[in-house]
Amino acid sequence: xxxxxxxxxxxxxxxxxxxxxxxxxxxxxxxxxxxxxxxxxxxxxxxxxxxxxxxxxxxxxxxxxxxxxxxxxxxxxxxxxxxxxxxxxxxxxxxxxxxxxxxxxxxxxxxxxxxxxxxxxxxxxxxxxxxxxxxxxxxxxxxxxxxxxxxxxxxxxxxxxxxxxxxxxxxxxxxxxxxxxxxxxxxxxxxxxxxxxxxxxxxxxxxxxxxxxxxxxxxxxxxxxxxxxxxxxxxxxxxxxxxxxxxxxxxxxxxxxxxxxxxxxxxxxxxxxxxxxxxxxxxxxxxxxxxxxxxxxxxxxxxxxxxxxxx
Numbered sequence: 058x059x060x061x062x063x064x065x066x067x068x069x070x071x072x073x074x075x076x077x078x079x080x081x082x083x084x085x086x087x088x089x090x091x092x093x094x095x096x097x098x099x100x101x102x103x104x105x106x107x108x109x110x111x112x113x114x115x116x117x118x119x120x121x122x123x124x125x126x127x128x129x130x131x132x133x134x135x136x137x138x139x140x141x142x143x144x145x146x147x148x149x150x151x152x153x154x155x156x157x158x159x160x161x162x163x164x165x166x167x168x169x170x171x172x173x174x175x176x177x178x179x180x181x182x183x184x185x186x187x188x189x190x191x192x193x194x195x196x197x198x199x200x201x202x203x204x205x206x207x208x209x210x211x212x213x214x215x216x217x218x219x220x221x222x223x224x225x226x227x228x229x230x231x232x233x234x235x236x237x238x239x240x241x242x243x244x245x246x247x248x249x250x251x252x253x254x255x256x257x258x259x260x261x262x263x264x265x266x267x268x269x270x271x272x273x274x275x276x277x278x279x280x281x282x283x284x285x286x287x288x289x290x291x292x293x294x295x296x297x298x299x300x301x302x303x304x305x306x307x308x309x310x311x312x313x314x315x316x317x318x319x320x321x322x323x324x325x326x327x328x329x330x331x332x333x334x335x336x337x338x339x340x341x342x343x344x345x346x347x348x349x350x351x352x353x354x355x356x357x358x359x360x361x362x363x364x365x366x367x368x
Contacts, residue, residue, distance in 0.1 A: 103132075104130075104131055104132045104133065104151070104353065105135055105147070105148065105150050105151075106149065106150065107135050107136075107149035107151070107152050107153070108135070108136060108137060109137040109153070109154040109155070110154070110155045114155050115136075120345075123344070123348070123349070126349055127349050130353060132349055132352055132353070135149070137152070137154075143164050143165070144168060147172070148172070149172075150174075150175070151176045151177075151178060151355060152165070152168070152175060152176070152178070153178045154177070157184065157245065157246045162181040165177055166181070176355050188243055189244075190240050190242055190243070191214075191216050191242065191270055194211045197209070197210075198210065198211050212272040212273050212274075212275050213231075213232075213233060213234075213272070213273045214272040215227060215231045215270070216242060216268070216269070217265070217267045217269050218242075218268045221263050221265050221267060222263050224262040224263055224271075225263055228259065233271060233273055234273055235256065236256055236274045236302055236310075237256045237262075237274065238253060238254075238255060238256075238272045238273075239253065239254040239255070239265060239270075239313070240253055240269065240270045240271075241268070241269060242267075242268040253316040254315055254316060255313070257311055257312060257313075258312065261313045277301070279298055279300045279301065280295060280296070280297070281295075281297075281298040282294070282296070283295075287348060288351040288355075289354075290347050290350075292347070295337055297337050
């Protein structure tokens, strides 16, 4: 026998429907817009991350796994339109960017002044500090790190500016030993700022274009360790690097030898003069979880600061 006394399920608006945020009846039930299971609990708070990245960075960064995990955690990535005023876009909780230049930095500064609650990753001041090859290494030197087998230190280096003809004498006075790695002082986003050379003699140093950083080349077995710091998380990955410079090579080389960018050099262990059994990693392990947790922690930190300030 049909039971006509069964009550109809209460209807609520699900969190995915923007047209209605009100429930017809309190309690769980079916969404009256889409028919899906609803809840009387408040919807998950969305964290909106506006990103300003170059196309190649977007392709490598916004992988499907990252976007899927971000959605699960209530994080939404929104592209920032470079053709529109940043002040007219948003609102954002976080601005994630990988652009440089005075005009862009000024735009960010104006946006933060109007929206002080916004977190910018990374702040222009921090970027400029790390884009200077002298100041970026001073941070390591100031830490004065040591361990049981020795000390962690930066290569002996010299910053040169002004007349190129004065460079050879400046190197001799500083007591730097050849060969020297030649690096532009500032990373400004151009291809030229990534051009590296190995200088084998003092005469070739006068052909350089300051401002530059000259560093003694330290043999390191064709391996470098890249340190990633994401909030409170620290990851170290092993990467291929430049091969060691032997004494024989030093005595038979003259002039400036261009070096490939370390991040792209040696696609195999053979090319890097590296033990083939040693792996190199291109991505940070568990990057998706680390980065999404980091984004959430930034907002949580802001919320705690606001709460303490009100008390």
